[in-house]
Amino acid sequence: MKPEISKEMVFHYFEGRATAFQKELIEGWARESVNFEQFFVWLQEWENKNLQYASDVEVGIARHRNRMNDQNRNSANPSSQPGEVAGRNRFLRSIHTSWLVAASLLIVMLAAGLLFKDLIRYQTYTTDYGEIRRLQLPDGSKVVLNANSSLRVPRFGFGADTREVHLRGEANFAVEHTPSHQRFVVKTEKNFNVEVLGTEFNVYARPLANARVVLNKGKILLNYQKDHQIQKLLMKPGDLVTVDARGRAEQQKTANPQKYSAWKVHRFVFEKTSLKEVCALFKESFGLQVSIPDNNLAQLTISGSFTAINAEELLDILTEDSGLTYSRQKDGSVIIRASP
Structure with a gap:
């Protein structure tokens, strides 16, 4: 036993x-x-x-210099023998070297401790290109994480002390309401966050594009930063808000908010979407570089709903329906052209 x-x-x-x-x-x-x-x-x-000791390096250096100065003054005393002075100097150099090594090790250990602490405090869920992942959080809330995305969730106290998560990429949330009316907060790296009590919404926060929040059910409070000030915007079902890099928010109504989370079932919905925007989607969701050399062709738009499991399927569907053709390059990228 x-x-x-x-x-x-x-x-x-x-x-x-x-x-x-x-x-x-x-x-x-x-x-x-x-x-x-x-x-x-x-x-x-x-x-x-047991809070860990954090050394004050400047104080330590000053204390060490004072000790060195005291020793140098003593070494200038004529009563000291030459052999004793040389031995003392070697001893002081040894202490100085040991102290520098110890200080360097301490700094490295403190830095590693901070990094390791984040790994301890948070559970991070990630998806690869082309992957969709479904999660249920400890409070009962459900999350569908789109491709090439990550969600960071506190390991301890989630649902009791906090319901704050950090999103990079895109996810759909169905937030469970709690008896204590505790807020659920989605933070992003795009200078905005979403506060909710219990609702369903989609958050798009990719690095190179405008952020987007679409509300399906309930109410949410969108906090975003504009001109170094926090702005608040209350959203209702059917609201679509885009936030650009300068913090400018545009709010509009959409008749079908569910289409913005159709990716959960591998469905891609386009409404007068330019081919240039479609190329960006391939990069974000599948890690595939798709380019269109003809600028006029890149500005053409497509509309429709298409189901595809991978990039190859979506390429085939889009090009066949649009009278286009594509070719793969040696580096794995794809070029789209008009059919001859």
Whole structure:
């Protein structure tokens, strides 16, 4: 029968006081997936009770220089023997070198600790090009993550202390309302965030394009930054808001908000969408570089609903229906031209 792993034993491990046998037991226990979450819960609890020492490098350098100056003044004393002075200087150089090495190691350890702390605090869900992923968060909210996207969710206290997530890319949210009316906040890197209580909406926050929020059900509060000031915009079902890089928001109504999340079932809906915009979609969703050398052709628009699982299927459908042709290049990219 394996000895039970207790919190006290794990705390001793964090403090470096565990025996070799206990260390081996705990490390084997922590490697098992069923214990992974508990290990990080106890680690965070231990860290909160044992704040790590952060060195003041400037104070340390000043203190060290004072010690050096005192030693130099003593070395100038004629009563000191030449051999004693030389030995003392070698000793001081040794201390100086050791202190620099220790300080460098401490700085590296602190930097690594900050990075590792983020890995401990957050669970990050990601999707590859062409991949769609469905998630259920601890509070019961459901998320569909589009291709080439990531969602960062707190590992601890989600649904109790906070319901704040960080999105890069595109996702569709169906947020569960809580008895305490706790707000659910979607933060992005596009200078805006979305606050909700319980609703369904789609957030598009790609790096190289205007941000977009579409509301299907309920109400949401859109917070965005314009001229270094936070602006608030209340959205109702059917509202479509785009926010550009300068923080300018444009609000309009859409009769069919569901089409903006049709990607959840691999369906692509276009309404007078330029071929240039379609090329951007291939890059965002499939990682495929598609170009149209003819600028006039690139400005032509297409409309329709198309279902495709991968980039090849979508290319075939779009070119056949539009009287176009495409060719693959040696580097894997695609060029679209008008059919001869």
